[in-house]
Amino acid sequence: MNTPTFARQPHLSPLADEKRAEILENPGFGDAFTDHMVSIDWTWSEDGGTWHDARVEPYGPLTLDPATSVLHYAQEIFEGLKAYRHADGSVWTFRPEVNAARLNRSARRLALPELPEELFLGSLEALVEADKDWVPSGDGQSLYLRPFMIATEAFLGVRPAKEVRYMVIASPAGNYFGGELKPVTIWVSREYARAGRGGTGAAKCGGNYAASMLPQLQAAAQGANQVVFLDHEREDAIEELGGMNVFFVFKDGRLVTPELTGTILEGVTRSSILQLGRDMGLTVEERRVTLAEWAEGVRSGEITEVFACGTAAVVTPIGRLLDGDDVIESAGGTDVTLRIRAELEGIQTGKVEDRHGWLHRLA
CATH class of the missing domain: 3.20.10.10 (D-amino Acid Aminotransferase, subunit A, domain 2)
Known part of the structure; x- marks a missing residue:
């Protein structure tokens, strides 16, 4: 398996250490996001299309044309998995190959391009490497990873989009239902x-x-x-x-x-x-x-x-x-x-x- 290369654009104003520590003390679920995100673009071609411009970039808003296909026809899919900090400080995730396979099953059903497994795994590694300080270590805590794929072509015809973007964002997470475990x-x-x-x-x-x-x-x-x-x-x-x-x-x-x-x-x-x-x-x-x-x-x-x-x-x-x-x-x-x-x-x-x-x- 070839290791994919991701261009890296570091965040010029990452969140201050003390602010990040305050968030990690009680992260909730899906409320705060790390400093970076991953983006990879796909463009249709006669021979099946190509993934290109894999990059780690500062987390921030997306600029989309009002005619962007995903806004009208909901051609999008997503995944969810977690990164865990182990006792030695290393960071691991759980069965990401299964998530990669499910993403591609979803892609086939939604007429989106399939993403090679090495790009999926590489995207997780690239983002966590950039934002590893965001992985909490408290009991029951983790860094929730959200890979997703959206149709980005500006076009109102009803057909599969010819331009697509795959992205990954991350959010520190505590207990989903909050507090102690109870029925x-x-x-x-x-x-x-x-x-x-x-x-x-x-x-x-x-x-x-x-x-x-x-x-x-x-x-x-x-x-x-x-x-x-x-x-x-x-x-x-x-x-x-x-x-x-x-x-x-x-x-x-x-x-x-x-x-x-x-x-x-x-x-x-x-x-x-x-x-x-x-x-x-x-x-x-x-x-x-x-x-x-x-x-x-x-x-x-x-x-x-x-x-x-x-x-x-x-x-x-x-x-x-x-x-x-x-x-x-x-x-x-x-x-x-x-x-x-x-x-x-x-x-x-x-x-x-x-x-x-x-x-x-x-x-």
Whole structure:
């Protein structure tokens, strides 16, 4: 693999050390950004197009023509992963090759150009090398990396753009739901769907998240932290939350998650948990799970734990499930949930042996 070269334009006025330290003390999530960003341009050609002008440059606003395609037709995709500071000061990320592969699956679905894996990995390394002082070291903290790709051609015709930009920005992150880990409340959306068969559910694109925001507001109005979507064509099968996958722990040692049908995003954390579950001796199943099975399983005691997972929130126990006036209380248990969370975070932060070779050094 050829190591890509990135031109570097250092920030002339980076944030003062004391200001950065103040942010890293309590970073929140997605509120502050590092001094630099990565940009790589793509231009269409008869032979398939080329990526060019890879660069690290000061973080700042983008200048876009009002006719820029992404503003009108939402031709864009993104990824999310984290960089972790280990005890020796080095900085690592978790399974970035899987993110690179998913980015390209999303690109194919949105008619965007695929990005070579070496450019994806190189972009992460280049940005973290420039902003490694922004990687926090507190418990549960990390540097959240947001690669994304947008159509930048100024053109109002309905066709794939011939000019595209891939970028990476970074933001120091704490706990996604804030404060100490505690079970979250989930609202069942019966009126809206996140994605449909043949749509973009398996792609990581902004439109899927935009579709989840109104039901998320409905959930918040009911005192819930997140919303869960159903597939009404499959007996109200559980899909996923607004931005996370769902797992169920059964009292007989099964770890179950909804199967991938093309409408559910194939989460990197999800696939990692499936492997960790096998490592722990659990029987892992990917299959249809209906809302009725969730409710009846919790009430009967067959389901002992329910949790959500994703890059941002890692692993979070689910407490109450609100379905209109019906309230399904917490399954109560967190033993497997917390064991999986501890194992996953331990690998990511270098405290637990990386048996599967999932870590990739960035700096």
